[in-house]
Every structure is written in C-alpha cells, then in structure tokens.
Amino acid sequence: MRRIVLLVLFLILLALFFLIAGCQPAEGEAPTNAEIRSVTAVELVQDVADLGAEVVVVNVWATWCGPCRAEFPEFVRYGQDKADEGIAVRFLSVDDPTVMDRVQLFLDQHGVVGPTYFSREGADIAGRLAAPNPWAYGIPVTFIYDGDGTLRAYWEGASNYDFLDAKVRQVLAESSSELATTG
Numbered sequence: 001m002r003r004i005v006l007l008v009l010f011l012i013l014l015a016l017f018f019l020i021a022g023c024q025p026a027e028g029e030a031p032t033n034a035e036i037r038s039v040t041a042v043e044l045v046q047d048v049a050d051l052g053a054e055v056v057v058v059n060v061w062a063t064w065c066g067p068c069r070a071e072f073p074e075f076v077r078y079g080q081d082k083a084d085e086g087i088a089v090r091f092l093s094v095d096d097p098t099v100m101d102r103v104q105l106f107l108d109q110h111g112v113v114g115p116t117y118f119s120r121e122g123a124d125i126a127g128r129l130a131a132p133n134p135w136a137y138g139i140p141v142t143f144i145y146d147g148d149g150t151l152r153a154y155w156e157g158a159s160n161y162d163f164l165d166a167k168v169r170q171v172l173a174e175s176s177s178e179l180a181t182t183g
Contacts, residue, residue, distance in 0.1 A: 034107040034116045041128035049149025054086035058143045062095045067158035068140040074161045092117040
C-alpha cells in the first residue's frame with residue numbers, strides 16, 4: 001500500500017512539474033507581445049486620431065464570444081497585410097477585468113503585437129463609440145475611423161477578410177472623393 005501511495009505522489013509531482021514547465025515562455029521568447037491599454041471611449045478615439053494612419057479599424061471582442069474568436073485571425077492577418085498601406089487594425093476587449101491573463105494569452109496566441117485596448121467601460125464602450133448611431137449591444141462590433149478619428153463605418157456581427165477589406169476600401173474611396181470636392 002505504501003508503494004502505491006508513493007507512486008501516486010511521485011506521478012502527481014511529475015505532472016505538476018510538466019504543467020509548470022509548459023506554462024513558461026520558451027527561452028528567448030517574449031512572454032507577451034501585445035501592449036494592453038485600459039481606455040474609455042474618448043481616450044480610444046483620441047488614440048485612433050493620434051495614430052497617423054489613413055484608416056483605423058477597431059474590432060470590439062471578448063474571449064468568451066464565439067463569433068469574435070472565429071473572426072479574430074482574419075483581422076490580425078488583415079492588419080499585418082495592410083500596415084504598409086496606412087491602414088491600422090486595433091483590438092478592444094470588453095472582457096471582465098479579472099480575466100486579463102486570458103486576454104493576454106489569446107492576443108499572444110494570435111500574434112498580436114503593439115497596442116491593443118481594454119475597455120474600462122465594459123461593453124457599454126461600443127455604444128459610446130457608435131453614438132449617435134444605434135447599437136444593438138452585440139459583439140463583435142467593428143468600427144472604421146478615418147485618420148482624423150471620425151467614425152466612417154461600423155457593423156455588428158462577425159465578418160471576414162474580404163468583407164473588412166471592402167468596407168475599408170469604401171471608406172478610403174469616400175475620403176478621397178471628399179478631399180477632391182473640398183480641395
């Protein structure tokens with residue numbers, strides 16, 4: 001009986017060792033890539049305007065949201081593909097503040113680098129960002145801003161790379177035609 005207890009104890013300790021070892025970043029690997037900033041709607045729009053991009057896409061998401069998780073890789077890829085074209089993609093988590101470790105892990109697993117945001121206003125931030133337009137309190141919700149921080153388009157529900165690209169191209173075309181008529 002004593003041997004069985006010792007064997008079980010040994011196996012538990014061995015399992016704990018591998019569990020702890022597997023949770024550590026690999027040597028030379030940065031433990032986190034995304035810088036998470038806690039913001040209000042006003043602060044987020046100011047950051048968007050200060051970016052200096054032609055267009056900024058802000059995707060509102062949460063780790064518990066299935067459609068958010070499904071579309072997330074498309075937005076990451078879009079941001080990587082379009083960064084040299086003056087198009088920035090930023091993410092705004094509306095997760096509960098107690099799960100920030102889960103948010104950071106999700107961002108890291110998807111290769112998000114640079115600034116990303118966490119709402120100090122909870123999901124209500126999306127309503128403030130959409131105002132005065134209606135918002136049905138659903139996520140994911142995506143906002144497209146011009147370089148001045150003016151909201152140009154938004155939609156609720158999951159989307160993909162091609163849909164996002166079409167919306168961004170539409171905003172760019174509208175901005176170009178506005179410049180041509182006023183300039």
